[in-house]
Amino acid sequence: MVSENQKQMINSNTDKKNKRPEPKNMNAVSGAMPVRIKFSKNGDLIYISHLDLNRTMQRIIIRAGIPIWYSEGFNPQPKLVFSSPLSIGCASDCEYMDIKLVKEIDFQEALKRLNECAPEGLVFHEMYAQKSKFTEIAFAEYEIVISDSGDSEKSELAQKINELFSKPVYLMKRSKSGENETDICRFINRISAVSEENLIKISCVLCADSANYLNPEYIVTALKNKFGILHGDIIKEWYTITRKNLLKSDGETSFI
Amino acid sequence: MRDNISGILKSVQKPARYTGGEFGQIVKDKAKIKARFAFCFPDTYEIGMSNLGIRILYGVLNQAEDIWCERAYMPWVDMEEQLVKNKIPLFAHESGDSLRDFDFVGFTLQYELCYTNVLKMLELAGIPLFSAERGEDMPIIIGGGPCSYNAEPIADFFDIFSIGEGEEALPELMRLYISMKENGTYSKASFLREASHLEGFYVPSLYDVAYNNDGTIAYYKPKFDDVPAKIKKRIISDMDKAYFPEKLVMPYIETVHDRIMLEVYRGCIRGCRFCQAGMVYRPVREKSPDVLSNQAKVLYENTGYNEISLSSLSISDYSCLTELTDNLLSWTDEAKINLSLPSLRADSFTKELMDKISTVRTTSLTFAPEAGTQRLRDAINKNVTEEDLLNAVRVAFSAGKNQVKLYFMNGLPTETDEDIEGIALTAKHVIDEFYRTPDRNKSKPVSVTVSVACFIPKPFTPFQWEPQCSMEELEVKQKHLNEKITDRKIKHNYHDAKVSRIEAVFARGDRRLSVALAEANRRDMKFDSWDEFFNYDKWLEVFSECGIDPAFYANREIGEDEILPWDIIDCGVTKEFLLRERHKSRESKTTCNCKEGCSACGANNLGGNFTWCPKTKNK
Structure with missing residues (x-):
């Protein structure tokens, strides 16, 4: 569904990601071991911002007694670095957080402690020594589920959605240089929609590096604008967005 | 019900104010619960989550297996609009159930300007405002906190007020409710009557009030012989043994006091003549430094907070401050925890203290x-x-x-x-x-x-x-x-002098002000403690519509022999002491603090351990 031209552009853009500055201090401490923690964020947790998540995580790690490395200086803080940011309202099955440990610990035991100290909706899945850099993340895969009480036949709507994104779709998109009318398809690696009972399920792979990031809400916005859906009863009509995976620049290999 | 409000949550600012689900929240099986209590803070989540009293009472009530205490806050205006538009009654955070489904709805009354929010929250829950309009199917509305020392302006909206410290009193009230329900003697009226016999509970509907022609109070009379003429405030005698919450509900979003609040002592030795807290929280009762340091450590381990605030009315008056801070610093430094000492007095602020903070x-x-x-x-x-x-x-x-x-x-x-x-x-x-x-x-x-x-x-x-x-x-x-x-x-x-004037009206108000509050609610007035919502002209309109002269309450010198609306409450400190202090103030004469000597304020009659009160007078 994505033209060769678009793919090239995406690839050239992903090269720019190397300009992203390395997180400060993370590698400057001798003896501190960098580890990566994979977690998922669902339920009520989807409504908290990145800053709130950072604070929440700091407290979970302290409660769990993980010997985390603190930043130096006047106001030492437990240092956490997160992978690609997640927008408010979006759930995720695969988020990553890097920390440094000042003491060796048993990863399985630590994971157990973290899960005991976490609120419902936050689950820690894996803990391992870092093997890659967050700058290798190029795409994110999402599942969007839409419940619309409108009259339109759902299978027909799914077909229309698939057609919509085969051509440029212009939306006002925010970027560092302000808000511009942008063809969001430039940021879509692939997208497909199916109907399942009364729901529309969309699977999509969107740009997710620091230079090119498409908030999956734009996909929903495009559908709202084009098909007039999700404009009715706020209780009966709803949609969910879940990040399913983070992918490397080939758009296929999972980031770990 | 939570699932289908996702659309609403996506459309309001700071949705995490409304989701609940925080680490540390207490969820129970409804089938095993005999009394449900909704603890309401009549202001935003960020302010309410910072309140130490709620932290304590939430824990105390939930200690009992058959009682479930949940939280509710005043929704911000965007959420209120959505709730009304979608006909969703105001709900408690843990279960998502409407406040109307609870046995008790409790409000902590921290400042007079929250009264309009109390009424708005009742309205949003579909609960009639006036207690007289509420039948057996409606929850019991109970109030507590500093404003309950003169709750008369809101007395017509509440069924009960808890006077003084609630850690022991509230569970007693719940037990009474449960036992009356179980033995079949419960009706709202019989329960309220029984509750009035418990120490520290004021049931305003059990009193007749009459006024003189000049607007002053003629009398307060209990309607029945068994109802006490005066309600004595409850206190916790031994603060070391008082219930202490070892776990806290951890907010996701930043709240006003997002830290450990370590309550070092209650009361104040000072007796500043304008200060209500310094009088109504007497007698001073201290916690011992060992207990405090242990409690701080447990809280740190259970919360992960990196700041501990030593909470009291005047921290440098604590008799064991050096011992406490040394004790705390012996482990907080290493754990990279900040200590903060608010409420410092200029006359006891030393270099030593400065170095510690x-x-x-x-x-x-x-x-x-x-x-x-x-x-x-x-x-x-x-x-x-x-x-x-x-x-x-x-x-x-x-x-x-x-x-x-x-x-x-x-x-x-x-x-x-x-x-x-x-x-x-x-x-x-x-x-x-x-x-x-x-x-x-x-x-x-x-x-x-x-x-x-x-x-x-x-x-x-x-x-x-x-x-x-x-x-x-x-x-x-x-x-x-x-x-x-x-x-x-x-x-x-x-x-703003305008805000202070309205506060003064309600601070010294009587029951006749309830019509003004109901009228303010009808005019959709709320969030009076927020500059962007407070509207003085609207208040003047409300008072004039209700035939109330705000100056009668705010700007009048009250006669020393007048019956005061709050005379029905016995807060420990006697009127004779207050009068003595008033007269001394006219001569710019000071009174020594409780450490230096006893001024016979009367609060020692309430008892209490680790006080400065002369032992001989302790009962």
Whole structure:
């Protein structure tokens, strides 16, 4: 569904990601071991911002007694670095957080402690020594589920959605240089929609590096604008967005 | 019900205010619950989650297996709009159930200006406002907190008030409810009647009130012989043994006090004559430093907070402060925890104390001289001299601080122009002290913020009979001070006199004000403590529509022999003591603090361990 031209552009853009500055201090401490923690964020947790998540995580790690490395200086803080940011309202099955440990610990035991100290909706899945850099993340895969009480036949709507994104779709998109009318398809690696009972399920792979990031809400916005859906009863009509995976620049290999 | 409000949550600011689900929240199986209690804070989530009282009482009530206490807050206006539009009744955070489904809906009443929010929350839950309009199917509405010492303006909306400290009282009330339900003797009326026999519970509907032609109170009379004529406040005797929450509900979003609050002691030895807290929380009862340090450690391990605030009315009056801070610092430093000591008094702020809190990031320190001249400081019994203040700021300046915040009050009884000019002068002297401190931080300019509140006469204070200055007078005083502050290094903030006037009306109000509050609710007035919502003209319209003269409550000198609306409450401190203090203030005579000697305020009759009260009088 994505033209060769678009793919090239995406690839050239992903090269720019190397300009992203390395997180400060993370590698400057001798003896501190960098580890990566994979977690998922669902339920009520989807409504908290990145800053709130950072604070929440700091407290979970302290409660769990993980010997985390603190930043130096006047106001030492437990240092956490997160992978690609997640927008408010979006759930995720695969988020990553890097920390440094000042003491060796048993990863399985630590994971157990973290899960005991976490609120419902936050689950820690894996803990391992870092093997890659967050700058290798190029795409994110999402599942969007839409419940619309409108009259339109759902299978027909799914077909229309698939057609919509085969051509440029212009939306006002925010970027560092302000808000511009942008063809969001430039940021879509692939997208497909199916109907399942009364729901529309969309699977999509969107740009997710620091230079090119498409908030999956734009996909929903495009559908709202084009098909007039999700404009009715706020209780009966709803949609969910879940990040399913983070992918490397080939758009296929999972980031770990 | 939570699942289908996702659309709403996506459309409002800070949805995490409404989701619940925080780490530490308590969820129980409804089938095993005999009494459900919704603890409501009539302001935003961020303010409510910061309240120490709720943290304690939430834990106390949930200790019992058959009681489930949940939380609810005042929704912000965007959420309120969505709730109304989608016909969703206001719900509690843990279960998502409407407040109407609870056995008890409790409000903590922290300030008078929250009253409109209380009514708005009842309205949003579909609960009739007036207690007389609520049938057996409606929850019991209960209030507590500082404003319950004169709850008369809201008495017609509440079924019960809990007077004093609730840790022991509230579970007793729940037990009464459960047992009456179980043995089949429950009806709302019979329960309320029984509740009035428990110590520390005030059931306003069981009293007849009559007024004289001049508007003053003729009498308060219990409707039945078995109903007490006066309600004695409850206190916890032994603070070391008092319930202490070892776990907290951890907010996701940043709240006002997002830290461990370690309650060091209750009460205050000082007796400033304007201060309600200093009177109604007597007698002073301290916790021992070992207990406190252990509690702090447990809380740190269970919360992960990196800041501990030592909470009390005046922390430097704590008898074991050195021991406590040494004890805490022995492990908090390593754990990279900040200690903060709010409520510092200028006369006991030392270099030693400064060194202990030097890890705190802030470059600013706050002191409250309250008045600008020694004469007026003596009249209000503040017992701080300008020398004390200058000593304190010198310590702060030599430790590298360069910002000082000073709290004052305008409109105190007997205040003259000289006193007002004294505020400007005091601030100037603090600036001068900065330049006289040789080891001051020379890299940054000094700044002094003078923050001036308006005096509000409060129940159970020696100034409870005093009139509040008229709003115009207050505004003249503020203007006068502003003209006297010429130094650019001094910043002058002041409270809106209009807000203070409405606060004064409700602080000393009686039951006749309930119609005004109902009218304010009808006009959709709410969030009165928020500048963007407070509307003075609207309040004047409400009062005039209800035939109420706000000056009768705010600006009138109350006769010493008058019956006061709050005479029905016995807060420990006697009227004779308050009168003595009032008369001494006229002569600018000070009263010694509880450490120095007993002034026979009467609070020792309530008992209590680790107090300063003379042992012989302890019962």
